[in-house]
Structure formats: structure tokens, C-alpha cells
Amino acid sequence: MAAPMELSCWGGDWGLPSLHPESLTVMAYAKFAGAPLTVNTINNSWSTPKADVPVLISEDIVISQPAKILNFLRKQRYNADYELSAKQGADTLAYIALLEEKLLPALLHTFWVEAENYCSVTKPWFASRIPFPLSLYLPGKMSREALNRILLTRGGPPLYSLTEVEAQIYRDAKECLNLLSKRLGTSQFFFGNTPTTLDAFVFGFLAPVYKVCFPRVQLQEHLKQLTNLCRFCDDILTCYFKLTVTGHSPSGQDTADANLQKLTQLVNKESNLIEKMDDNLRKSPQHPPRKITTLKLAAGGEESSPLNRLSP
Amino acid sequence: MSLVAEAFMNQLAAAEPWPENAALYQQLKEDQILLSDNAASLAVQAFLQMCNLPVRVVCRANAEYMSPSGKVPFIHVGNQVVSELGPIVQFVKAKGHSLSDGLDEVQKAEMKAYMELVNNMLLTAELYLQWCDDVTVEEITHPRYGSPYPWPLNRILSYQKQWEIRRKMKAIGWAGKSLEQVLEDVDQCCQALSQRLGTQPYFFNKQPTELDALVFGHLFTILTTQLITDELSEKVKNYGNLTAFCRRIEQQYFEGHDKDSSATASARYAKRSLLR
Numbered sequence: 313m314a315a316p317m318e319l320s321c322w323g324g325d326w327g328l329p330s331l332h333p334e335s336l337t338v339m340a341y342a343k344f345a346g347a348p349l350t351v352n353t354i355n356n357s358w359s360t361p362k363a364d365v366p367v368l369i370s371e372d373i374v375i376s377q378p379a380k381i382l383n384f385l386r387k388q389r390y391n392a393d394y395e396l397s398a399k400q401g402a403d404t405l406a407y408i409a410l411l412e413e414k415l416l417p418a419l420l421h422t423f424w425v426e427a428e429n430y431c432s433v434t435k436p437w438f439a440s441r442i443p444f445p446l447s448l449y450l451p452g453k454m455s456r457e458a459l460n461r462i463l464l465t466r467g468g469p470p471l472y473s474l475t476e477v478e479a480q481i482y483r484d485a486k487e488c489l490n491l492l493s494k495r496l497g498t499s500q501f502f503f504g505n506t507p508t509t510l511d512a513f514v515f516g517f518l519a520p521v522y523k524v525c526f527p528r529v530q531l532q533e534h535l536k537q538l539t540n541l542c543r544f545c546d547d548i549l550t551c552y553f554k555l556t557v558t559g560h561s562p563s564g565q566d567t568a569d570a571n572l573q574k575l576t577q578l579v580n581k582e583s584n585l586i587e588k589m590d591d592n593l594r595k596s597p598q599h600p601p602r603k604i605t606t607l608k609l610a611a612g613g614e615e616s617s618p619l620n621r622l623s624p
Numbered sequence: 625m626s627l628v629a630e631a632f633m634n635q636l637a638a639a640e641p642w643p644e645n646a647a648l649y650q651q652l653k654e655d656q657i658l659l660s661d662n663a664a665s666l667a668v669q670a671f672l673q674m675c676n677l678p679v680r681v682v683c684r685a686n687a688e689y690m691s692p693s694g695k696v697p698f699i700h701v702g703n704q705v706v707s708e709l710g711p712i713v714q715f716v717k718a719k720g721h722s723l724s725d726g727l728d729e730v731q732k733a734e735m736k737a738y739m740e741l742v743n744n745m746l747l748t749a750e751l752y753l754q755w756c757d758d759v760t761v762e763e764i765t766h767p768r769y770g771s772p773y774p775w776p777l778n779r780i781l782s783y784q785k786q787w788e789i790r791r792k793m794k795a796i797g798w799a800g801k802s803l804e805q806v807l808e809d810v811d812q813c814c815q816a817l818s819q820r821l822g823t824q825p826y827f828f829n830k831q832p833t834e835l836d837a838l839v840f841g842h843l844f845t846i847l848t849t850q851l852i853t854d855e856l857s858e859k860v861k862n863y864g865n866l867t868a869f870c871r872r873i874e875q876q877y878f879e880g881h882d883k884d885s886s887a888t889a890s891a892r893y894a895k896r897s898l899l900r
Contacts, residue, residue, distance in 0.1 A: 377797075402816035406737035409744040461795040469693050491733035 321366035323353030337516030347390035418485030424458035637718035665697040667841025685772035745813035755789040818863035
């Protein structure tokens with residue numbers, strides 16, 4: 313509809329299109345709203361931006377935070393919340409605040425602060441996608457920022473040591489997961505049968521916890537007990553992402569194109585044959601050409617219909 | 625607190641009924657207390673009034689330092705001291721009084737989500753306005769915050785607090801926001817609250833809950849506090865049902881009781897803007 317839009321974000325692994333919660337939120341929203349977004353995952357080149365990821369670039373406009381990116385997409389008429397009532401829109405804002413206050417500290421802790429997780433999984437993964445020598449500095453900086461955020465927002469008295477803060481944030485995160493599970497209940501998405509902004513945010517926060525294989529996994533184990541949330545994540549992955557890691561359209565589309573090409577070639581061949589036969593018959597004076605050509609056309613039609621059934 | 629300590633405290637709390645001499649501590653009303661602290665204190669007072677639990681408000685200059693978590697208000701009940709609305713709600717529940725028992729699971733989830741929304745957006749916006757907006761800091765916050773102390777202690781304490789709050793704002797990404805963006809966020813939050821409230825008397829229809837107390841505390845304080853400009857209170861006044869909600873709770877729970885509590889609490893700053 314509008315100018316082409318490019319999204320720069322962290323790539324994915326373990327079956328996810330991205331490991332970064334905010335990037336994943338934006339990608340999910342774009343899929344839900346049908347926004348045509350070219351996704352550029354951050355790789356070892358120096359040209360892709362590393363800070364403030366995810367970043368949306370459209371013509372000359374550069375937008376960096378998920379909330380602002382979603383607002384921009386909505387202004388471009390890619391609105392996934394079209395059918396929500398005013399109260400549901402208010403609920404969306406409230407639940408997003410709940411996720412940020414209660415779940416995000418524990419998520420940051422699992423990824424960036426928990427020593428075993430950070431050293432064996434997070435740091436190598438991110439460092440492999442950042443060019444040297446930035447790869448020596450940036451993961452450490454992200455880890456320090458995460459710890460800082462946790463301590464400043466949750467670390468005051470009466471919690472005096474890091475272990476007490478950790479215990480509190482994991483307890484809050486588990487409570488938040490329980491609340492989300494109760495709110496989701498048995499429905500497919502949070503507001504009925506179509507996914508909305510809230511689904512994008514919940515998916516963005518939950519999917520990394522659910523899928524990434526860490527050595528220390530208390531939050532993941534708790535999440536796996538809440539089967540409706542796991543089903544929610546899996547549904548979105550299979551319906552909207554189809555195992556894409558690079559952001560290309562799914563392979564089904566490619567086979568459909570190939571089938572269409574084959575069909576076109578066959579039809580062309582058939583019509584060439586028919587023309588030749590037509591010419592031959594016109595040149596020979598004895599037989600009237602009418603019936604034979606109709607028979608040939610019918611045969612051509614029969615042959616092409618099984619091929620029609622093959623392509624989706 | 626670990627789970628064991630919490631269970632122990634709940635047991636202690638449950639052992640005794642609510643005493644007559646419960647006290648709520650906050651900073652000095654006329655000269656010292658700031659917008660965000662007053663909002664928190666009013667929310668707790670409203671909550672206790674809704675539970676019909678008597679409490680007297682005691683103003684002390686060092687209330688912040690007496691509090692176990694460093695935040696006001698805190699209540700002194702029997703021989704226990706509990707601060708902030710969340711733990712106070714738990715404590716009161718352990719004593720057998722609760723406003724949210726009648727809610728089902730989904731409604732409880734919603735209530736918690738909306739309380740987080742108020743804390744995340746309204747409270748952070750109030751803190752931003754008080755401590756990160758230079759004009760307000762110079763003219764209102766610094767003079768008020770250090771007013772009980774002699775020079776140079778008053779300046780040192782308020783700079784220390786300002787530095788702490790600015791660090792927190794930077795960590796959560798609010799340091800880069802401009803005042804207009806913060807007011808936009810306040811507007812969005814008020815819109816969400818207004819849409820959720822609709823035409824009902826309280827957020828969960830007939831009975832008030834801790835969410836109503838919290839929203840009342842913040843909105844009433846914003847509406848009745850005179851700052852450098854009126855922009856913040858204008859944002860709230862745009863939503864008629866929110867102002868009616870505040871008036872209703874004020875009339876029901878605060879008028880008729882000692883006039884000291886909230887009605888004159890709003891005559892805080894130099895001028896008073898009346899709740900119309």
C-alpha cells in the first residue's frame with residue numbers, strides 16, 4: 313500500500329523468527345495486520361544498526377521502539393485492532409503494562425543476568441551475530457543494562473540482596489503467567505478468533521521463554537505447565553510464521569508457482585498441437601475439421617484438471 | 625521476602641484483629657509532601673476507608689526514612705509496619721478483610737493488570753514531572769522536599785533523590801521522553817481508565833476494590849494539585865466520568881469524616897484548585 317518498509321531486528325533460532333522479545337512482537341504484529349515488511353536480521357556486517365533494535369525504516373523515516381512502530385503501522389492502515397471495542401482496547405493497554413512490570417524483569421534475568429544461561433547460551437549467540445570487535449563489548453553492555461534495570465525497578469529495600477530480588481521477580485513472573493493463562497482460558501486468542509496487539513505482545517514475551525533451551529529453566533518449566541499458553545505460542549508459530557527464520561514467504565508458495573508454470577507450459581503445448589492439427593485438416597480436402605478439434609480440446613481439458621487439483 | 629517469611633507474617637497478622645490505634649504515616653501535608661507520595665497515601669487511605677478500618681493519619685518529616693521499604697505511606701498496626709498499597713492489601717487480607725473476594729479469576733487478573741497500568745504510566749509520569757522537568761524541579765520539588773531540613777542538608781537530600789529517580793527513568797527508557805510525550809501517555813492511560821469505567825459507579829460494578837482506591841488516589845491528587853501549568857489536570861478533566869468517579873468516592877468515603885484527611889489535604893500548594 314505505502315512505501316516499502318524494512319525492519320531490522322535480531323534473528324532467530326530454536327524455531328523462532330527472533331530471540332529478542334521486542335523484535336518478535338513487531339514481527340508478529342506485522343503478520344497479524346498483513347503489513348508487508350522486509351525483515352533484515354542483524355548479521356556480521358557493519359551496516360545494520362545494533363542499538364535500539366528493532367528499527368523500522370520506511371523511505372526516510374526511522375522509528376525505533378515497538379510501541380512507536382506499531383503506531384506507525386496503524387497509521388499506514390495496518391491495524392490488527394480494528395474490531396476491538398473501546399473496553400478491549402483499554403484492556404490491551406493494561407495487560408501490556410502487566411507484562412512489562414511483572415514478566416519482563418524475569419525474562420531479562422533469564423537471558424542476561426543468570427550466569428550459566430548468559431555464558432553458555434545468550435552471549436555466544438549474540439556475539440556470533442555482531443562483528444568483531446563489537447562482539448566483545450555489546451553483549452556485556454546489554455547484560456549490564458538488564459541487571460541495572462532489574463535492580464533499579466525492583467531492587468529497593470526490604471530486598472537487600474540479589475538472591476532476594478531474584479526470588480521476588482520469579483514469583484511475580486509466575487503469577488503473571490498464571491493470570492495470563494486464566495485470562496486466555498480456552499479461546500484461541502485473547503480477544504476471540506483474530507489476533508490483536510495484545511496477542512503480539514504476549515507472544516513476543518512468551519515465545520523466547522518457551523522455546524529457547526537454557527541450562528537454568530525455572531520459568532520455562534512453569535510455562536510448560538500452562539498448556540493453553542504453550543498452545544497459543546505454537547498456534548501462532550505454525551499459522552503465521554511457518555518456520556521462517558529469514559523472513560521469506562513460506563515454501564508452499566514456491567511449489568504453487570512451479571505447478572502453475574508447468575500447467576501453463578502444458579496448456580501451451582496442447583494449444584500448439586491443436587493448431588497444427590487444425591492446419592493439417594484444413595489442407596486436406598476430404599474431411600470436415602469440426603468434430604476432431606472439439607475432441608482434442610476435451611482431451612486437453614481432462615488432462616489439465618488433475619494438475620489443477622495439485623496446486624493449492 | 626521469602627515465602628517462609630511471608631507465611632510467618634501472614635500468620636502474625638491473622639492472629640490479632642484490627643486495633644483502634646492504627647496509624648498511617650506520611651510526610652508533612654502542607655509543606656513537604658510531593659504529588660506522587662500524596663497520591664500513594666490517599667490511595668491507601670481510601671482503601672482502608674472502603675474496608676471500614678479506622679486509621680489516623682500522622683505526618684512526620686522523616687516518614688520516608690521510617691518506612692521499611694523507603695516509600696510512603698506505611699501503616700503501623702499493632703506491632704507490625706507495612707508499607708505501600710500492595711503489601712498493605714495483602715496484610716489487610718490476612719486479617720480477614722478483602723474487597724476483591726467477590727471477583728472471579730478473570731476479573732482478578734484484569735484488576736491486577738489495571739493496577740499495573742496505573743503504576744506503570746500514571747505514577748511514572750508523576751515522578752517524571754516532579755523530578756525530570758527542570759522548571760517544576762526548581763520551583764516546586766526542591767523547595768518542598770527539603771523544607772524540614774536546614775541548608776545545606778535540604779539541597780543535598782533533594783539532589784540525591786533527584787539523581788536516584790533520574791537513574792531509574794533512564795533504565796526504563798523514560799529519560800529520552802519529552803514533556804509532551806509524557807502528557808500523551810497520561811492521556812492514553814486516562815482514556816483507557818475512562819473506557820474501562822464507562823458508566824458504572826466503580827470499576828467492578830457495584831463494589832469498590834483496591835483498583836478504585838488506587839485510581840482515586842492518583843486522579844484526585846492530580847486534579848487538586850496546583851503545579852506550574854494545568855496541563856496534567858486538564859488531561860484528566862477531559863474525561864467526565866473520571867472526575868465524577870473521584871467526586872463520588874470523595875463524598876462517600878471522605879466527607880463527614882475528619883476534615884483533615886483529604887479535603888484539606890488538597891489545599892497543599894499555594895493555591896487550591898477546586899474539584900468542580
